[in-house]
Amino acid sequence: MKLPIYMDYNATTPVDPRVLDAMLPCFSDHFGNAASRTHPYGWAAAKLAESARARIAAAIGAHPEEIVFTSGATEANNLAIKGFAHTVRDHRGHVVTCATEHKAVLDPCAALDREGFAVTILPVDSDGRLDPQRVAEALTPRTGLASIMLANNETGTLHQVATIAALCRERGVVLHCDATQAAGKVRVDVNALDVDLLSLSAHKLYGPKGVGALYVRRRTPRLHLVPILDGGGHEQGMRSGTLNVPGIVGFACALDIALEAMPAESARLAALRDRLQDSIRSRLEAVTVNGDAEHRLPNTLNLSFAGVDGAALLVGVREAAVASGSACTSADPKPSHVLLAMGRSKALANASLRFSLGRGNTPEDVKTVADAVVREVTRLRTNSPLWRR
Numbered sequence: 324m325k326l327p328i329y330m331d332y333n334a335t336t337p338v339d340p341r342v343l344d345a346m347l348p349c350f351s352d353h354f355g356n357a358a359s360r361t362h363p364y365g366w367a368a369a370k371l372a373e374s375a376r377a378r379i380a381a382a383i384g385a386h387p388e389e390i391v392f393t394s395g396a397t398e399a400n401n402l403a404i405k406g407f408a409h410t411v412r413d414h415r416g417h418v419v420t421c422a423t424e425h426k427a428v429l430d431p432c433a434a435l436d437r438e439g440f441a442v443t444i445l446p447v448d449s450d451g452r453l454d455p456q457r458v459a460e461a462l463t464p465r466t467g468l469a470s471i472m473l474a475n476n477e478t479g480t481l482h483q484v485a486t487i488a489a490l491c492r493e494r495g496v497v498l499h500c501d502a503t504q505a506a507g508k509v510r511v512d513v514n515a516l517d518v519d520l521l522s523l524s525a526h527k528l529y530g531p532k533g534v535g536a537l538y539v540r541r542r543t544p545r546l547h548l549v550p551i552l553d554g555g556g557h558e559q560g561m562r563s564g565t566l567n568v569p570g571i572v573g574f575a576c577a578l579d580i581a582l583e584a585m586p587a588e589s590a591r592l593a594a595l596r597d598r599l600q601d602s603i604r605s606r607l608e609a610v611t612v613n614g615d616a617e618h619r620l621p622n623t624l625n626l627s628f629a630g631v632d633g634a635a636l637l638v639g640v641r642e643a644a645v646a647s648g649s650a651c652t653s654a655d656p657k658p659s660h661v662l663l664a665m666g667r668s669k670a671l672a673n674a675s676l677r678f679s680l681g682r683g684n685t686p687e688d689v690k691t692v693a694d695a696v697v698r699e700v701t702r703l704r705t706n707s708p709l710w711r712r
């Protein structure tokens with residue numbers, strides 16, 4: 324067994340060997356610029372990129388012309404939110420989003436706020452769920468855009484995006500959905516969800532880093548976005564820059580594999596995740612599950628351990644590579660905005676671990692990690708003035 328055991332698949336995933344095999348010729352034999360129209364090198368690259376675009380579109384129920392390639396979900400979210408908001412700023416300069424969104428949604432919304440847009444950030448319940456009624460109440464005749472994620476990256480909580488989409492459509496509000504964490508784990512279909520804009524990233528589903536896509540619904544008239552990058556006018560003018568053909572080919576291959584594996588793999592991971600949860604909770608008291616028990620990604624488990632110091636716990640559980648409920652960007656750990664939005668105290672948020680399982684994990688991994696967590700929490704609580712029972 325290789326230590327530490329990787330249980331941080333929501334942060335990133337290793338590239339599937341089949342994906343790497345598909346990518347390699349794009350660096351050498353098929354190195355052409357997909358925008359070169361005058362020779363076969365360009366044609367070959369364009370053909371590879373367009374075939375990948377068609378496969379990615381089909382995987383989410385879209386048309387190929389509705390896929391705009393980006394450098395990842397951060398860029399896709401920025402393009403969707405800023406790019407659309409800027410087309411409606413004069414008459415619909417109000418944007419609605421949710422407190423538990425990824426920073427790659429919240430920060431573009433904050434940037435719009437500084438520019439003079441009105442931004443409403445909706446609260447969630449203690450399971451991290453957004454009540455669609457909250458969205459209905461927040462929408463006004465001046466609302467142009469709402470951005471609501473499908474699955475939360477920290478807790479795995481799933482939002483009722485299709486219900487929210489219906490509310491938005493009734494009022495002529497465009498809906499963007501960050502589906503980065505959902506894709507490859509649960510079904511993502513732009514028609515079933517009825518969203519207008521949807522972000523994806525390859526490296527969260529065993530594809531390469533540095534490539535993602537924005538789905539842009541083609542309606543009459545076509546949904547228009549103000550580009551962030553000006554340049555050669557690639558991607559129908561929405562995202563200039565030479566196409567990352569190796570990345571795009573890898574992305575399509577990774578998505579195909581993920582879809583094919585999904586029914587069995589999601590069931591396998593849910594069983595492992597539940598075993599991890601039960602194994603820890605049956606042996607420790609005062610452990611809170613952060614996330615919706617029923618509406619949750621199959622691979623994600625976020626736990627808070629009352630009475631322990633989160634940083635010490637992370638150091639102690641050296642058998643596992645997991646994420647914590649705080650961002651350790653400074654000496655002073657900043658508790659997760661997601662857990663705070665769910666009503667957890669700063670201390671409890673800091674004393675949280677996120678286990679996100681993936682293809683490499685086995686039942687033995689679960690046993691090793693559960694035993695290590697129980698051992699460390701018990702040890703820290705024994706020595707802790709915070710823990711009085």
Ligand SMILES: *Cc1c(COP(=O)(O)O)cnc(C)c1O
Pocket residue numbers: 333334394395396397398425427472474475476501503504523524525527533534535
């Ligand atoms: C990882 C992640 C992002 C950022 O994606 P990148 O491709 O790394 O930029 C955005 N949103 C969610 C929900 C994520 O999990």
